Amino acid sequence: MLSNLQVLRGIAALGVVFFHTGYKFAGDWHTEFFGVSTFFVISGFIMCFITRKGADDFLAKRLERIAPLYWLCTAVLLVVMFGSALLEAATWAKPLDGRSSEPLWAYVGRSLMFAPIGDKYPILNVGWSLNYEVYFYLIFAAALAISRRLAPLIVVGCLVALNYAAAAVCTAAACHYLSFDYTQFFIAGIAIFYALQVFAPAAPQRSIVWIGAALVTLCYGSQFVGPLWANSVTPSVYMALAAAAPVVIVASALFVEYAGGAITWQPLILIGDASYAIYLTHPIVFEVMKTSNERWLQLPTPEASTMMMLCYVAIAGGAGIIVHLTIENPLLRVIRRRRQPGIKTRVSGSGLDAVGRQHQAA
Template sequence: MTNKLDSLQVLRALAAFAVVFSHIPMINRGEFGVDIFFIVSGFIICFITERDSDNFILKRVFRVLPLYYVGTIGVFVIGNYIPTLVSSEPGSLIELLKSLLFIPYQNASGEIAPVLKLGWTLNYEMFFYVVFAISLRISKVHASAICACLLVFCICIGQLTKSSSLFYQFYTDTILLEFVYGMAIYTLWKNTHHWQVSKAASYLSLALALVIVTSMFFIDRNGIRFLSFGLPAIAVVCLMLWGTTNIRFPLWLILLGDASYSLYLFHPYLVHGVDRIVFSMDTFSWQSIFVAALVVTACGLCSIVSYYLLEKRSNEWLRNRFLPKRLRRPKRPVKTADAIGNPAAAIKPLIPSKSVPTPYNPSLRK
């Protein structure tokens, strides 16, 4: 039986490609991939911290910042020297600093978005990590419940009281509920993950999940996001977690799940570069479809290269350099997952020989 969390890897790959589609002009749909990411993030953060919560924030910073900083500074430089390649003005140094510090602001185009526009989602991710870290300090056992209550409290305050502060409005948005969805799903899953379904039911669940994902391309984007995108995303995550336990997913799909953070952050470079310099993908035509297919394929391949050469190496180097040695080896020898990293390849305990200590393997990231 394949590991249940391989399905989340595949789902993360699908979510990342949905966001890629949202930036191809003739499609311009697929932003719901973000909602799937947020729900998976809530699930995975509970999963990894239940096994090892030491230096939680530091590990999240090592995981998120290197790639985001490279992408943000890259857009800032390109915007200043080749402005035709970016969709908005690169902003000032102050705005660059706010982007790097996850401080929301309104740019020259009137959007609440950092220099690297996709970074608005990371503003929410980092906020979620901070709230979860506070919850861990209060109680490691009940961290997810405390975190959920704090997030709901922020949302309620934002709905009941009004403020002109952009920072206040941003971090009390109802989209935060999607992290709560993920934590609630984990609470249910950890008590029921031993459930088994037949192979036929697994493929039926996968087919239903794909149908829901496809239908999400046609959902009104002006609806209440945590409902219009959030509820279908819950259904998809649940179908993949409980319904596909008898499916062995192809390794290349799982690898794309590994590289989904790189794919998410860096695909605009390739998509916008091709669209504005090589071939416009504004209208449907056989040529546009062919070019778009090549661009999407190239995005996937480049993300894998980025994952191995930049994302994985930077995370391992920072952990080896700054984490205490006693924290580098997992407390429980299991392959685990990152919210923006890699869902578990296995949850089977490894039993090392008493005479031969288990060597540290950086690939077994906590």
Template sequence: MLNSIQILRAIAALLVVFAHFEFVEPAVGGFGVDIFFVISGFIMAYIVNKNADAFLYRRIVRIMPLYYSMTAFVIALFLLKPSWFRNVIVTPGAIIKSLLFIPYRIKGSGPILSLGWTLNYEMFFYVSIAICLAVFGRKKGMLACLVTLTLFSILVMLLPLTNSLILFWGNSIILEFVAGSLLYYAWTKWLRNPGGMLRSVLIFLGLISFLTLVLMDHYYDPKPYRFLIFGVPSVFLAAGFLAMEPYINPKNKIHATMVLLGDASYAMYLVHPFVIYAMIRLVFVRFKLEGFGFELAELILSMIIVCLVSIALHKWFEKPVLKRLKLSLDKRFDAKKI
């Protein structure tokens, strides 16, 4: 995968961590999810174009082990210390729906691992691609998927529907996957090797888009028009990062570290709430200090620990488990292709 995309994945994950730390009010950084969705659309189009064989199988093997493990961890903690959880409900139905990526709400509670709401969208996108590939073939399947999802989302926005599942899957946020995939095709045709002027324009638009995302996240509620408010700027931000691909040096320690964090971004996304909670509730509370300086130190230390834990989880759990699963399930696929 492109180093620029991996670095953007790292930034998106760190933005979500920053948002959940709530260092500023209203919190800023939630648009990292929208960047993730745009990147996911880009990567899925990249994968389908490269090798569409067993597409859904590869996606399932890629995301399930860590998600299932973290969900099991939440269930175990809930059974031991239910007072730690305000909005988690553990029932057989909730467990089944969480593990099958079926959206639900029970008394304000969604997936048992709350961050799983984004994976519900991811899995819906993956299944949609897999169905279209099976029906239309590799060359037309991805295009059919993008057209279908776009029409579906528009219809859901226009029609007076009440079904919660359809409303969830038809949310405009699904268009961020579509836009990311379209960015991939634009990149392959026109943006892979842009001229100096176009490269500068893309980088400038990416910077402006990032600043727009920060301001919009701080001052506006994105829910009614999330794709327009967060999705469109995220596409331009991703295009700006793609334009910087030639300037990324894997031998540069900072660049290499960011790429590594990009590799570990999925682990970071799923594990960071536990690290933040542990640091705030079990460590910092003991110092009984207040003030901007102390809160800034909390943030910096928490971000560093989140990064270290994420890298460790990626290297010593995620990668080995994926490798063993693939060896046991299907020796035709190499772990690097996931």
């Protein structure tokens, strides 16, 4: 079950890749196709799903899933940025241009530890979303320690209380950081988990498949004609619709799969399996491609050329799949075997059960 979520992960990752090409549709419309918000909704649902029958070593499993590849990609990016200069103490002692007044070693350390960095991105810029993922994991782990059965509801209460406190009481930078609007998508994912249990068994299956597919198509399709509808509603209505779209997409995909409409085409599943690797590696791929183009190729930029945009997306996606198959999967197998000798670990495949498919963060 839940192969549809894996497909959504792939779409979300490619949506973020598309966004970072800088390409815009007609009307100067720049979109990521709800990429990061979709990841967060899925995360809220998946954390409930994988802990519904057991939650042993929850936090350790979450961190071993996201941290090693993130650390490795950060190291590779540092090499791309500084090359042999990393071997010089002076490089680590001075601040990174345009990032912070603190020395590079401190900035890298906070990036690797998922520590908030105010309004600045980590060294690997997409790591900002992982900071919120780890924040969510910590709250979920604490809730599990209180009650596994009630943990999702405890998490919702904590997130709502923290967001309220940040808005009404706490003015510190940390409160502002932790009350970021995107944390509400974790709550939405938890709500979908309970809605699926209550409503899916009684829903008419054939109708659900068609309605769900239509809603997903409508949400994604709206981004191709963004200005036509965004400019026809008030800003508040637009913001509400944009916030609802990833929730509708994830809920529809789950209800459709429950009704028998699972997507099992292996190329799509593979992209979903590799979504975390694609998400982490594409900034590095883009940096290399940009440098190569400026120095030698002199081709149009992806912002100005549809063909180059497609090439960038395809190359970044392909590189992520290669990293997933040759580095990420073997690395996870080694880590899990060391933690649990004798346990056979399945890292990839088309299904997702309570302990099989591993969550891929955004």
